[in-house]
Every structure is written in structure tokens, then in C-alpha cells.
Amino acid sequence: MKLAKEFVASLRWVNKRFDPFFDACYCKNCYPSELPSVIEAGNAEYVIPRGWVRIGLHVDPVTEEHYAIWDKWIVTFHGTTIVAAHSILTNRQFCLPGDTLIDGTVLGIRPGHIPNKKHIYTSPTIAYSSLPVYSPKTQFHSLRTKRTYEVQIVLQCRQKPRSFTIQGETVGAKTKRICQFASNEKVEYFTEIRASLVAYGLLVRFHKVSDDYDS
Numbered sequence: 001m002k003l004a005k006e007f008v009a010s011l012r013w014v015n016k017r018f019d020p021f022f023d024a025c026y027c028k029n030c031y032p033s034e035l036p037s038v039i040e041a042g043n044a045e046y047v048i049p050r051g052w053v054r055i056g057l058h059v060d061p062v063t064e065e066h067y068a069i070w071d072k073w074i075v076t077f078h079g080t081t082i083v084a085a086h087s088i089l090t091n092r093q094f095c096l097p098g099d100t101l102i103d104g105t106v107l108g109i110r111p112g113h114i115p116n117k118k119h120i121y122t123s124p125t126i127a128y129s130s131l132p133v134y135s136p137k138t139q140f141h142s143l144r145t146k147r148t149y150e151v152q153i154v155l156q157c158r159q160k161p162r163s164f165t166i167q168g169e170t171v172g173a174k175t176k177r178i179c180q181f182a183s184n185e186k187v188e189y190f191t192e193i194r195a196s197l198v199a200y201g202l203l204v205r206f207h208k209v210s211d212d213y214d215s
């Protein structure tokens with residue numbers, strides 16, 4: 001959690017964007033193997049993001065109450081870049097391809113998805129959302145641990161039921177199973193409705209690259 005907090009602080013996003021109420025750690029110690037890997041929310045199952053740390057995000061209380069998102073909406077994951085996540089949270093709505101992000105770049109359509117179709121992609125499993133095509137790795141150097149990491153981010157969301165289409169993987173995995181819990185045939189959701197998604201957690205995962213004294 002400390003490393004995730006340090007990384008998130010390094011992004012220099014405004015403090016009010018975060019809500020520690022939704023902080024959670026899914027490392028081996030904090031979320032041991034005997035705890036369930038698949039959980040139900042809003043009448044749908046999702047896979048616990050083991051190995052990730054969740055930094056809680058501020059959720060608009062009106063949205064929360066109006067849609068009863070904690071009771072009725074399902075849990076999904078949205079793999080994305082740091083700049084796209086920052087744009088989503090700053091604009092308070094999900095981005096569709098063609099949108100200009102806060103750094104001035106335009107959100108593109110990933111190869112493998114239908115050209116000209118503007119969709120937001122989510123998944124009930126982070127094993128899919130964290131594939132590098134969705135959630136690219138960036139480098140982070142921790143002043144605390146004096147180590148360099150590759151870091152990935154994924155947004156944990158509540159998503160409105162029946163507002164999206166379910167399809168199979170589009171990353172060319174074919175018979176190679178991506179997640180041991182969710183089948184490849186139902187691993188990708190897509191929607192055009194920005195307001196059907198609310199992010200409440202910024203999930204972060206680190207891979208150690210080097211120690212200072214390595215280089």
C-alpha cells in the first residue's frame with residue numbers, strides 16, 4: 001500500500017480525487033488464498049484482483065444514490081493508460097475513442113477492435129483488463145525503496161447491468177485461457193454509454209525491474 005500511495009502521489013493528481021474508504025490491498029498477506037477469488041455484485045460475478053493494490057477514488061454521492069450503484073451495479077475493470085485514467089476522472093466520465101485527452105492526445109481504437117466503432121471496453125476479470133494492450137507498463141522509481149518498477153493501472157468500476165454487450169476476447173488468445181475463472185468467450189464487455197460506468201478504485205500493480213545498485 002505504501003508503494004502504491006507513493007506512486008499515486010507522484011502523479012500529482014488533486015487530493016480530493018481520492019477516497020481512502022475504498023483503499024484495499026489484494027496481496028497474499030492482506031487477501032490470503034483461502035478467501036474467495038470470485039465475488040458477486042449486482043447479480044454478476046467478478047474476479048478478485050489478486051496481487052493489486054486499490055487506491056480509492058472519490059465517487060459522486062448523487063450518482064451513488066441515484067443509481068444505487070453499490071446494490072444494483074456490477075463490478076468490472078477497465079485497463080487504461082495513466083493519461084486516459086486522469087482524463088476520465090477529471091472529466092467525470094469515461095472516454096470514447098476520438099475524445100481528446102487532457103494532454104491533448106486523441107484516444108485511439110486498439111488494433112483488434114472494430115475500426116470506427118467507438119466503444120468503452122471493460123471486463124469482469126483484471127487478468128484481461130491488465131493485458132499490456134489495455135494497460136501499458138510505465139516505469140516508476142521509488143525514493144522509498146530505491147527500486148525501479150514497471151507499474152500498471154486499471155480502474156475498478158461499477159457498471160450498469162444490461163447496458164453493455166458481452167463478447168469473447170479480442171487479443172488473439174484463441175484457446176489459451178486468459179483467466180482461470182472467467183471464460184475467454186465472455187471476457188470482454190463493450191458499451192457506448194459513458195454514464196454507465198463509475199470508477200471507484202485505481203488499481204496498481206508493480207513489477208520490480210531493478211535496484212539502484214544494479215545499474
Ligand SMILES: [Zn+2]
Nearest residue numbers: 025026027030
Ligand atoms: Zn497487502
